[in-house]
Amino acid sequence: MEPLSETAIRKSFINATRSEVAAMNLPIGFENINWEILDQLGWRDHKMPQRAYLVLPLDGKPVGVLLRAPELSAPKNRRVLCALCQDVFSEEEVFLYVARRAGQRGRDGNTVGTLIHADFTCSVNVRADVAPTPIHPDPDAVTAERIQGLRGRTELFVRNILAK
Numbered sequence: 001m002e003p004l005s006e007t008a009i010r011k012s013f014i015n016a017t018r019s020e021v022a023a024m025n026l027p028i029g030f031e032n033i034n035w036e037i038l039d040q041l042g043w044r045d046h047k048m049p050q051r052a053y054l055v056l057p058l059d060g061k062p063v064g065v066l067l068r069a070p071e072l073s074a075p076k077n078r079r080v081l082c083a084l085c086q087d088v089f090s091e092e093e094v095f096l097y098v099a100r101r102a103g104q105r106g107r108d109g110n111t112v113g114t115l116i117h118a119d120f121t122c123s124v125n126v127r128a129d130v131a132p133t134p135i136h137p138d139p140d141a142v143t144a145e146r147i148q149g150l151r152g153r154t155e156l157f158v159r160n161i162l163a164k
């Protein structure tokens with residue numbers, strides 16, 4: 001994805017209040033992010049562990065969503081499939097993240113939940129090495145398909161949050 005400035009990220013949120021955006025902390029190491037290998041930028045707020053953020057390009061501009069993480073004491077869903085990258089090899093934890101819908105529906109308490117890797121490793125997961133098999137002789141094609149899948153599913157998730 002294209003590199004984003006802090007200002008662009010703060011302006012991108014579709015389901016957060018002004019004070020929530022003001023309180024947001026950027027990911028640690030923000031200055032050193034390698035944007036080229038990211039389809040989306042996701043992170044947990046290191047000062048507010050209940051909050052997480054996901055920012056991605058949608059229709060040519062960055063769109064950010066505020067997500068609520070589960071209670072930290074919640075049971076771990078280690079063997080649950082991440083709905084965005086659908087990676088079956090990663091050992092990373094998967095959380096049920098909940099997003100308030102955009103606009104009035106969100107203010108009325110309407111939310112959308114989805115299973116996502118707790119630390120948003122999805123862009124890395126879909127770029128993991130693929131061993132060629134007789135069915136998929138071209139690993140690069142498999143990786144390209146996985147990247148498209150991740151982008152498509154994340155877009156659908158965000159459009160669902162935006163839906164009126």
Ligand SMILES: [Zn+2]
Pocket residue numbers: 082083084085086087116117121122125
């Ligand atoms: Zn994932």
